[in-house]
Amino acid sequence: MAEIAGILFDKDGVLFDFQKTWGGWAADMIAGISRGDSLLAQRLADALGYDLQARVFRPDSFVIAGTAQQVADALAAELSEWEPSALFSHLKEETARAKQAESVPLRTVLTDLKRRDLRLGVATNDTVDAAKSNIASVGALDLFDFVSGSDSGYGAKPEPGMLFGFAEAMGLLPETLVMVGDSTHDMHAAKAAGFTRVAVLTGVATAADLAPHADVVLPDIGALGDWLDS
Template structure:
């Protein structure tokens, strides 16, 4: 009988392309404080971090109350945009993502999970909108953990599933995902279609892929390399 394997996914930039709403929400958060909005590139560079960590990086030197208002403003704007369009338009799945997820879910010894900078409410809404509420056995969100790249999310997922670190892989589009995987002692697989440049992932990743259809083979190769 095969050992259980845990496949953890980041969400924004890995499973779904939510950059339009992310940039628009961050712009609204800054404008609410009378600040010039960051560039698209700057905003996408912090995707994956918890908002409480990301916003001070984009606007250093403000007081705590300003950051609290900006976090609240971002969340309100994001919810408004999602409600207006629905998750499938607001945060569409990347090409072939659903097909590959369905394929992986049929493999008995594979367990699927997520480790995301989204809130519990945000993740619940996204998964419901895509009909994937029951797809991920373990779901780690920003409400309960330090921001990436701290390994807490991955360690909690390992604990919940009983999977050993050597039998787990973290899949993500940012250097924060890769660094989190390394800190937790699991394998790291980068995807080149997200918000960080592939060359920023490569120093920390076991491999980087550029097409969702290549994911099952890349996972097999990562674990075969341990034999």
């Protein structure tokens, strides 16, 4: 393996614990849109693959690796009174304000990686504005050299466009770069781009789900330092 020069992170399930961040947020979002209509609330939850009682996303939910537009489209199918563009804008604002649960103490871990002279980036299927807002809310945005969302013009994972965008922006060869993700979408994008594939378990997928598609599976991004040293 070539010497590592940069690391590209997925956001949800990697920088932030997926269920702790989005489980409660989804319950509040559904309650706000359904306005006391329990049948509508259940339909919205089912459309997202969300367990309304347990307040968690089911392992097979498309939301785990889906784009913001896909989430809006799934809800819009149940909400004829909402203009689709207005619903997308509403969700974009709500996700940007969502309280984030860090998977590890992000500033500490990322600062250590920066001290290794690594370029750091984010590639998420969320919108770029929401990504920047979420990361800024925990005081870590300044540590990233590149932030891209599904609306940044590179396409969405599992397509490798955002990964190629990071490599080009940093002036680095794909074989010197790592993609860290919590889903098979991330791993497939990494393979297509020629990145080293690192899976972490702070999302919903299990080690058994991810191991066949990854070069290594780590518990969380706090283990990256030891992995790089090894």
